[in-house]
Amino acid sequence: MEKTKITKKGVIPLGIIKFIKEEMDVIKERDPALKSKFEVFLYPSFKAMYKYRIAHWLYNHKRYFLARWISTRAAKKTGIDIHPGARIGKGLFIDHGVGAVIGETCEIGDNVTLYQGVTLGGTGKEKGKRHPTIGNNVMVSAGAKVIGSFKVGDNSRIGAGSVVLKEVPSNCTVVGIPGRVVKINDKKVRPSDTLDQINLPDPIESELCLLKERLKALEEKQNIN
Numbered sequence: 001m002e003k004t005k006i007t008k009k010g011v012i013p014l015g016i017i018k019f020i021k022e023e024m025d026v027i028k029e030r031d032p033a034l035k036s037k038f039e040v041f042l043y044p045s046f047k048a049m050y051k052y053r054i055a056h057w058l059y060n061h062k063r064y065f066l067a068r069w070i071s072t073r074a075a076k077k078t079g080i081d082i083h084p085g086a087r088i089g090k091g092l093f094i095d096h097g098v099g100a101v102i103g104e105t106c107e108i109g110d111n112v113t114l115y116q117g118v119t120l121g122g123t124g125k126e127k128g129k130r131h132p133t134i135g136n137n138v139m140v141s142a143g144a145k146v147i148g149s150f151k152v153g154d155n156s157r158i159g160a161g162s163v164v165l166k167e168v169p170s171n172c173t174v175v176g177i178p179g180r181v182v183k184i185n186d187k188k189v190r191p192s193d194t195l196d197q198i199n200l201p202d203p204i205e206s207e208l209c210l211l212k213e214r215l216k217a218l219e220e221k222q223n224i225n
Contacts, residue, residue, distance in 0.1 A: 048075075052082045071083065080100045102131075120147075152168040159177065
């Protein structure tokens, strides 16, 4: 949906059929709750992305007020607040979506999945590029906050409720407050393979296990002596 035209009835996207088909494919792939393809038109993610594409086109053509008007109305109806200045690739899916926020200078790659309550925001102290850059095939779980002008690398996952304040390499998992990185593999994965928000590595548990093993070894050594 790269081209649009403005008529007396409003802004009409010329690539609407292509956009609808792409969004249908994205939602069918990533939401097992979908029972009928026509349900796609009821999804907040579908409505929010449709309005975003129009608002983004207007924003790029310096029609800032109209762009913000469209995005603000979309946020009220869907609970998904996407600034029209954000740059978003293909295949973004915002599951449920209520409370999701995407800032003005945020950049999102292809095949990214966001859940409800996710914030891709700025610190409030920076100028220029203030919001994060999200790579391809990234999953950001429910309630996670990614704050600042850094990059989350391709194929990475952010655990539910995590607060990420610094760069995340590719192929990693981040959990906790503040977020801690655990490298998992070097393979590219499909978006549908990254949707598990529960079975993520726990670095704190790993550290406790290591400490427990060291303590056991010290106790055994003391008993020998």
